[in-house]
Each structure stands twice: as structure tokens, then as C-alpha cells.
Amino acid sequence: MNRSSFYHFLWIPFNKVIKFVSAGNEWSAVFIFFRMPNRRRFRRINTPPSMEGFKPFGVPMRELESVNLLYEEFEALRLADYEDLTQEEAAQKMNISRPTFTRLYDKARKNIAKAFVEGKAIIIQGGTFITDDYWYRCEECHETMVTGEPVTTCKNCDSDNIIQLDDKPA
Numbered sequence: 001m002n003r004s005s006f007y008h009f010l011w012i013p014f015n016k017v018i019k020f021v022s023a024g025n026e027w028s029a030v031f032i033f034f035r036m037p038n039r040r041r042f043r044r045i046n047t048p049p050s051m052e053g054f055k056p057f058g059v060p061m062r063e064l065e066s067v068n069l070l071y072e073e074f075e076a077l078r079l080a081d082y083e084d085l086t087q088e089e090a091a092q093k094m095n096i097s098r099p100t101f102t103r104l105y106d107k108a109r110k111n112i113a114k115a116f117v118e119g120k121a122i123i124i125q126g127g128t129f130i131t132d133d134y135w136y137r138c139e140e141c142h143e144t145m146v147t148g149e150p151v152t153t154c155k156n157c158d159s160d161n162i163i164q165l166d167d168k169p170a
Helices: 071-082 087-094 098-118
Strands: 006-012 016-023 026-033 066-069 121-124 134-138 144-147 162-164
Touching: 066 098, 071 087, 071 098, 087 098, 098 121
Parallel strands: 066 121
Antiparallel strands: 006 016, 016 026, 134 144, 134 162
């Protein structure tokens, strides 16, 4: 290694790096700036899916592998394909940028295509999202409930065996 072109790097928090360059006995500092990523926005979802997922007809679930579809991917499909919104309109409804919406939509389509082609189940769960309402699913009658306030029993069968689908504190 040539000593006249010896480099040293000093990392500074956030988005700057100082690069010290040695040329013989002299040192000079060069600032290199990196673009920091934007903060991750929570994706707004209006309604939960009415089902937990799908599976191929005639094959027991215990024999199937599954593909996960996030709630926000489901919402992207619902807005673009079911409600027939443009990607720009759908992105505004979800409170995300249009490129982010496109990535979500493409990932959702690829997951569904993979499940169809490979005969896998589709499980709808998880993600980084927010909602104005509380979402619950009854484990007894499988009713999906959307309420403005927290609940402790199913409105359909009065069972207290319900699970919360969103991440809001109950």
C-alpha cells in the first residue's frame, strides 16, 4: 500500500463522515454527506379483512405451507383493484407516498401469485399500520368487529373469546 494515499475514516452520528486523507506529512479532511432515510410512516387502513386468509380447495390446512399477506398489502389490493382507485388516490388514503404504495401493491401481487402457483395458503396478518377504530375477531363465531371503543364480548354471540387485530391498547 502506498503511504502517500493513506485514508482514515471517522464516523459522525447521523449523516456525515469525515475522511482524512494523508499526502506525505499533511492531512486534509473531506466531508462526505449521506442521505438519511425518511421516517417510516404508519400505513392507514380503514377496515380489516373479513377473513383470516384463504387456502386451496380440498387440501387440509395442516398439509399446506402458507404465505403471509400483511394488512397494508391487503389494503393496497382492496383500494387499487376492488375500489378501482388510482395508485395516487390509494396512496393518499393510506397516508403513504405513491412509490411506497407501488411497492406494497407489487409485493401483495407477488405473494398471491406465489400462493396460487405453488398451492399455498394465504394468511392475512401483521404489518405496520394504524386505524381509527378497534378491530376484533371472535374465536367462537369468527365475526370480525370494528368498533369505536374497546369491547370485551362478541356482538354476535356474546362470547368473551375475542382477539384484538390492531395494536391499540385496549
